[in-house]
Amino acid sequence: MARRHRIYEGKAKILYEGPDPGTVIQYFKDDATAFDAVKKATIAGKGVLNNRISAHLMAYLEGAGIPTHFLRSINMREQLVRRVEVVPVEVVIRNVAAGSLCKRLGLKEGTPLPRPLLEYYFKNDALHDPLVGEDHIFCFGWADQYEMEDMTHIAWRVNDRLSGLFAGSGLRLIDMKMEFGRIWGENGELYIVLADEISPDTCRIWDAATGEKLDKDRFRYDLGDLVEGYQKVAHRLGLVPEGGIIEGGSINEQLAAGLGVIEATRVGRHLRAVPKPPGKPWKG
Ligand SMILES: Nc1ncnc2c1ncn2[C@@H]1O[C@H](COP(=O)(O)OP(=O)(O)O)[C@@H](O)[C@H]1O
Ligand SMILES: [Mg+2]
Numbered sequence: 001m002a003r004r005h006r007i008y009e010g011k012a013k014i015l016y017e018g019p020d021p022g023t024v025i026q027y028f029k030d031d032a033t034a035f036d037a038v039k040k041a042t043i044a045g046k047g048v049l050n051n052r053i054s055a056h057l058m059a060y061l062e063g064a065g066i067p068t069h070f071l072r073s074i075n076m077r078e079q080l081v082r083r084v085e086v087v088p089v090e091v092v093i094r095n096v097a098a099g100s101l102c103k104r105l106g107l108k109e110g111t112p113l114p115r116p117l118l119e120y121y122f123k124n125d126a127l128h129d130p131l132v133g134e135d136h137i138f139c140f141g142w143a144d145q146y147e148m149e150d151m152t153h154i155a156w157r158v159n160d161r162l163s164g165l166f167a168g169s170g171l172r173l174i175d176m177k178m179e180f181g182r183i184w185g186e187n188g189e190l191y192i193v194l195a196d197e198i199s200p201d202t203c204r205i206w207d208a209a210t211g212e213k214l215d216k217d218r219f220r221y222d223l224g225d226l227v228e229g230y231q232k233v234a235h236r237l238g239l240v241p242e243g244g245i246i247e248g249g250s251i252n253e254q255l256a257a258g259l260g261v262i263e264a265t266r267v268g269r270h271l272r273a274v275p276k277p278p279g280k281p282w283k284g
Contacts, residue, residue, distance in 0.1 A: 004016040012029055012033070012201060013026050013027060014027040018081075022082060022083050022183075023071065023080055026051075026080075026197070027047075028048070028078070032219050034219055036125065036128055044250055045230075045231075045244075045250075046230060047077050048077055048251060049200075049231060050197060050201055051076065051079060052239050052259065053199045053233060053234055053239065054198050057198040057199075058070035058194070060161070061161060061194065064161050066194065068195070069081040069183075069196075070082075076257055076259065082193065084180075084181020084193060085181055085182040085183075086180075086196075087142065087143050088142050089120050089121070089132075089137055089151070090122075090179055091120060091155045091178045091179075092119045092176070092177050093116055093117070093118050093155055093176055094116065094119070094174070094175040095116050095163060096111065096175070097109060097111040097112075097113060098174050098175055099217075101119075104131075116156075119131060120132050121177075122142065147182070151178075154178075154180070154192065155178050158178060158198075159176065166205065166208075170208045171205050171208055171233065172206045173205060174203075174206055175203070176202060176203040176204070177203070181193055181195035200216055204217065207232070213229065214230070214233050228244075231244030
């Protein structure tokens, strides 16, 4: 493979410079981290499953007219996305009480919320991504009023769409975290798009019938084999065969590679032209 420039290596992904200006390749690693990377492991197949699930969900949202960074799948571990300037505000939507909300407000896990709840967190690992209010965001200039309107509006739509999609697949979307990015158009106009990933790393997903947890909480709290949960999610969404693509701790490479190609073809419809390099400087 031709040499490529690595832009960034995070906990779960590596970003490489893409083939066209304004694009990047997301490479999904098999690394799992929790509790600010205090707990770490490498889990065969996690990257393949997350790449596939995220590509599918992003393409699905694009199809519903929701702007995302997604362009196309490349192979079983990589996808091509638009390069964005990441807004340092994470948007969380919750449908059912779980995780930090339970700790903070003393709620019992699994309690359905009176209505979906939207929260903002400052994206800063060193500070452990603290919960913030809208005024913090404006006061410190992390995003402006128009960007926040777009982000919030997109987040509600994503939650609606994915809750429905999951419900139709026997899954319950408990909560999810979203990241957004800025893209500048040819005339310097600004677009906000959904970025990063949507996967069982960033969503809580329970089996609708049994309540079984199928997301990263399996890893956080040692609830069972992580990949097994992710495979169930992928299977329910119609992305992998029943047995999954990981058997006995190793990937069935041939099967996984074939699935990567199917996805690329399927989402090809959503391919859009990549804009010219922006008028403003890219970050990173
Ligand atoms: N389209 C994009 N363009 C530029 N950066 C992105 C894009 N999508 C996601 N990112 C950023 O790339 C990083 C993805 O790698 P990840 O392993 O999730 O990192 P982290 O350890 O920071 O969570 C994140 O910091 C995310 O904000
Ligand atoms: Mg991340």
